[in-house]
Amino acid sequence: MKVLKFGGTSVANAQHIKQVQNIVKNLDENNIVVVVSALGGITDLLLKTVDLASNQDESYKDSLREIEDRHIKTIKELIPIQLQSAILSKVKSELNTLETLAEGAFLIAEKTPQLTDKIVSFGELLSSFIISEFFISAGMNAAFKDSRELIKTDDTYGKAAVDFESTNTNCKAYFSSTKNKITVIPGFISSSAKGNPTTLGRGGSDYSAAVVASAIDAEELQIWTDVSGMYTANPRIVKQAKAIPQISYEEAMELSHFGAKVLYPPTIQPVLSKNIPILIKNTFAPEEAGTLIAKDENVLGKSVRGISNVEHITLLSLEGPGMIGIPGISKRFFEVLSQAGISVVLITQASSEHSICVGISDNDAVIAESLVNAAFEYEIATHKIKPVLVETGLAIIALVGDNMKSHQGLSGKMFSALGKNNVNIRAIAQGASERNISAVIKNDDVKKALNTLHEEFFEENIKQLNLFVMGVGNVGSRFIKQIQKQKKYLKTNLKLNLRVIGLSNSRTMIFEEGGIPLEHWEELLAKGEKADRTKFYENVLMYNYRNSIFVDNTASEIVANDYSDYLKRSISVVTCNKIACSSDYKKYRDLKDLSREYNSPFLFETNVGAGLPIIDTLKHLIASGDKINKIQAVLSGSLNFVFNNFNDKTTFHDIVKRAQEEGYTEPDPKIDLSGIDVMRKILILARESGYVLDIEDIKNKSFLPEESLAATNNEDFYASLTANEKSFQNLYKKAVSSESKLKYVAEFENGKASVGLELIPKGHDFYNLEGSDNIVLFYTERYPNQPLIIKGAGAGADVTASGIFADIIRIGNF
16 A cells, blocks of 8 residues: 655645646555645634634634635535535535634634644645545545544644554554545544544644554555655755755654755654655656655765755853853753753753753744743852853754765865855754754855855855956956856856856946846846945845855946955955055955955956966965065056057057057056056065065156146046157157167066166067067066066956956866
């Protein structure tokens, strides 16, 4: 025989019940027990009814009408009209009894556990009767059997304990004698030895099915629900979660204890001793394999089988010097909670015996605090023990697997992954069996934690990077285009999945939880909400994604001032904005320290050489023990472009204008031509070399006339260039006459830095530098005479975007 249980969602309405009928009909078995829950939502309505009635709220009658309407409508949609009369009569009779009970609660303004059990039992009684009659009307050899006649319990109303001896006898007697191929029984409900209706508590229908399966030595227990088995994590939170094909009883119990709601823990107990397998199946996708729960079914040999969680947890912490070496403290602590019916879901104690901490439901927090403080009133008054510390708004996450005990480093891997994503661990518990490693975290971090751990243990090393991009001008737009183009390659070859979650320009911003479709980003951004830097940051925190990266493609000082806020929340920062790293040395140092403290990478390769790996190379030199003695560089691609194209047949004005139009200069070209941009770059290189330096310490030998330096807008600046064309032509003639070329050079040596326009003779490494190329010469202890040279394109939106892209890949590979 097989026992099939169908939950509330599986029998929520007529359409779903027809799907149940197809499943049962297609099962090629001679003897089937079908255990059903109440129609979806009816149990809640029944509880609402008794609450309203006992509070003398006449709106309980509205709930009764809704319950009646649901059942009458279901009958009319399932049963042929010529067969409806007798069934409607029976159901209405039961509903009249229900109404009488509710009216009694209204009149006495009281509800008792026994009355509540009676009222709630109508959900399963009505659904099972209607479903059995539907099966019969469809020509199936089916019958209804009241489970109150089969399952016997004690008198504990609300969550009765099963009398297995009587129950087993009843079940064996009935099912050995029945001639019906299919027996439909209500789940959840039972009766006491005196015949009073009782219920089996939360998950009672699953438990009913397991009790019957055990009693009749069933071949298999099938639990039909709305998901395709037990998943590696909650699929509603972790989109990449997968159904587990096979799992052991012990693993299933651990997962179900920690929030896997497809199966309630007590369900496993009755069938475990008899090794009756449990099959979890999806009513709405019966073709899918589901999850088989049986003895030692970890056939894949994986260490971690699933990740589960319980939300809305409160930690109670009892601590104080008076606990050390004093027997009985723990006993008193747990006794207080036990006597109040408060379930403890997690326990951890310091080896010093100075503190003990337990996890309970948030709903029990207030009463638990009061009771524990009362129990230890004397110790608290004498300062031997502190008043109990109560921390709410927490959750438990747990790794589960039979084979975890034989794999070293799982705990380290778990906590390292969480730490990298700023998930703070409040408490840890691990059983001696090592089948479960549990950690208490903030409720707000559950989604991020589950996705982080699932990525770490189940997703074939594919790492998801979640990007929040500010600035979509020349550089930003090309950066997005590069992501779009390379996304497939990155996922296939580098195991990186890039998603742009947020985008902002100076006018509007957009966010998309699953990732912005990049093929339409411009249209979507144009329709976005008003840009707000503070709200942008708040949204990044709200999404709370793992592996979050803030990308700054602006030249804004205000945006740069926000980096510390992101880094403090373990959100990586990638930027081509030079302002932060070339500002006050203390601010630069603080950002570097925050990056290290919160394990949040702060990368700014594009600050110096656009797409050239200048800073990365410098870091490798320093990390390997080399020392920088001298740096000589042409660091401005825009200035190199200008002086490579300027001659006596052009005007300086026109060449600068062309450089701006082709994207080589900043929006304000004076930043480049004044030398400020180069000063920032050599400053950053000096700082990355380990020297303490500020922008004021750099000597600037500017070639611009005072009139140009004093200009406050682009129009006045360009006018000043035209007015001083003669001086620029003189510079060119001087270079020609000395057979040299004009290059804007940055130099750092012996702790001192300078920038300025220089005449570079033939044979010098800078002489043949073409176009907008940059070049850096590193003279180090390892390269004292022949420098280490880095050379290549150092300006332009495309190469800058590629530098940003490269920094993001570096983070992905951390």
